[in-house]
Amino acid sequence: MGVVSRWIQDRIPLDAGRLRELTNEPVPNHLKRWWFCLGGTPAYLFVIQIFTGIMLAFYYQPSPRTAYESVAYITDEAAFGWYLRSMHKWAATFMVAAVILHQMRVYFTGAYRKPRELNWMVGMLLLICTLTIGFTGYSLVYEQLSFWGASVGANIAESVPVVGPLVKNMMLAGESYNDRTLPRFFIMHAAILPIVMIVLLFIHITLIRIQGVTEFGATEEEKKKTFNFFPDHLYTEIIMGLSLMIILSALATVLPAEMGPRADPLTTPEVIKPEWFFYVMFRWLKLFSGTVAVISSGFIVFVMFLWPFIDGAIRKYTRAKEASVWIGILGVLAIIALTVWEASVAH
Numbered sequence: 001m002g003v004v005s006r007w008i009q010d011r012i013p014l015d016a017g018r019l020r021e022l023t024n025e026p027v028p029n030h031l032k033r034w035w036f037c038l039g040g041t042p043a044y045l046f047v048i049q050i051f052t053g054i055m056l057a058f059y060y061q062p063s064p065r066t067a068y069e070s071v072a073y074i075t076d077e078a079a080f081g082w083y084l085r086s087m088h089k090w091a092a093t094f095m096v097a098a099v100i101l102h103q104m105r106v107y108f109t110g111a112y113r114k115p116r117e118l119n120w121m122v123g124m125l126l127l128i129c130t131l132t133i134g135f136t137g138y139s140l141v142y143e144q145l146s147f148w149g150a151s152v153g154a155n156i157a158e159s160v161p162v163v164g165p166l167v168k169n170m171m172l173a174g175e176s177y178n179d180r181t182l183p184r185f186f187i188m189h190a191a192i193l194p195i196v197m198i199v200l201l202f203i204h205i206t207l208i209r210i211q212g213v214t215e216f217g218a219t220e221e222e223k224k225k226t227f228n229f230f231p232d233h234l235y236t237e238i239i240m241g242l243s244l245m246i247i248l249s250a251l252a253t254v255l256p257a258e259m260g261p262r263a264d265p266l267t268t269p270e271v272i273k274p275e276w277f278f279y280v281m282f283r284w285l286k287l288f289s290g291t292v293a294v295i296s297s298g299f300i301v302f303v304m305f306l307w308p309f310i311d312g313a314i315r316k317y318t319r320a321k322e323a324s325v326w327i328g329i330l331g332v333l334a335i336i337a338l339t340v341w342e343a344s345v346a347h
Contacts, residue, residue, distance in 0.1 A: 038102040042130070043201065044241045045095035048248070052088040053190060056081075060140070062186035064179055067142040068262045075259055086252035092134055094248070096277045099130045107307075107328050111214035117308035119207040122200055124305050129197045131277060136189035138275050142182065147263030148272045150185070151177055159290040160298070177265065271345075279342035280335050 059078055061070040074081035103123055106112055112120035139150040154177075158168040173180035274282050285293045303310065311324045 038098060038105055039204075040237050041240065041244070042095050042098040042102060044237070044244060045091045045098060046197065046201075048091040048245075049088060049095065050194065052084045052091065053194075055084045056088060057190060060186070062140065062183045064142060064182055064263070067140065067182055068259075071141050072259055075257065082256050083249075083252055086256040087248055088137075089257045090248050090251045090255075092137060093276075094244070096130055096134055099127055100277075103127055104328075104332065108325065109214060110324070112308045112311070114308075114312065116207070116211055116214070119204060119211070120308050121305055122204045122207065124301075126197060126200050126204065128301075129193055129200065133189055133193040133197070134275060134277060136185045136193065139185050140182065140189060141260075142263045143260035144263050144267075144269055145260055145273050147177070147265065148269055149274050150181070152272055152274075156285065156290065156294060159294040161291070161295070164294075276339070276343065279339045283338040283342040 056074060059070055059074050059081065061067060071085070074085055076082070106120065106123065135150075135153060139146045150172075154168045154171045157171060158164040160167060169175065171181075171184075172178065173184045281297060284297060287293070288296065307324075314323050315321050
């Protein structure tokens with residue numbers, strides 16, 4: 001080993017001790033709580049998604065004539081195909097949930113406030129990318145529900161004033177679902193969105209490294225305590241990752257991904273069911289007219305993007321210093337209520 005080490009050292013003159021010192025910065029003690037380091041969970045799940053997605057892409061054929069059959073082959077015939085597809089599905093579900101929970105933690109701990117406003121906006125972009133990649137992935141199976149879900153999603157996009165028709169045309173590669181739609185969804189799901197997310201993650205992590213992590217909720221004694229990133233924090237992340245793998249494998253085995261009826265463009269199903277993370281939007285659309293629901297939803301997202309600055313103005317010009325907490329509680333209750341309401345409807 002000494003010979004190998006010297007050989008590498010001659011060609012890559014890096015001081016291992018110095019490198020360890022640079023990368024082993026102290027980590028705040030409150031990050032031992034899983035709730036405060038939720039960001040690592042979706043990142044780990046994202047890695048699982050990339051790996052299983054590459055494995056599935058070897059067999060998947062993005063065409064209306066072959067997509068359903070290729071997914072059926074993966075599910076029923078390819079060696080461990082059912083396991084990889086089920087892992088991909090459950091990791092996607094967990095990833096969406098983890099990103100939402102992470103965004104909630106940042107919100108309720110005020111970690112978006114100065115100087116972290118830009119990182120909050122990057123996090124919002126990551127949330128939108130996560131939901132979009134879930135939508136495009138759901139559409140690739142070319143089942144009856146996924147086909148009509150994509151068609152309804154395009155029609156909803158068309159309701160956006162001015163740019164709606166253009167957005168729909170870009171989504172479907174035409175005025176309606178056609179032979180070019182599925183390949184476009186596949187490119188979005190497997191190439192464009194993952195690359196965008198990797199870039200955003202790099203920016204997100206870089207800003208965290210520059211600004212440090214928030215210490216909201218930590219006592220003065222905890223603020224003074226730190227522990228090493230390596231090996232302590234790294235071991236914690238590895239344990240969490242292995243635990244997730246066990247849970248995902250169990251779910252993939254007990255509740256594997258199944259095949260629904262093949263898409264039939266000539267037969268509209270009585271009830272169109274979206275993925276669970278779109279239940280809120282679906283219920284909102286049922287409560288209001290299409291244009292009103294789309295505009296109001298867009299306004300809510302816009303407000304969330306700018307919330308660090310809105311919250312700053314509220315704290316500066318009013319006495320309601322923690323109004324964001326009560327607004328957040330009302331928002332979470334509304335999201336839960338609309339989700340449960342839509343989930344309770346027979347699909």
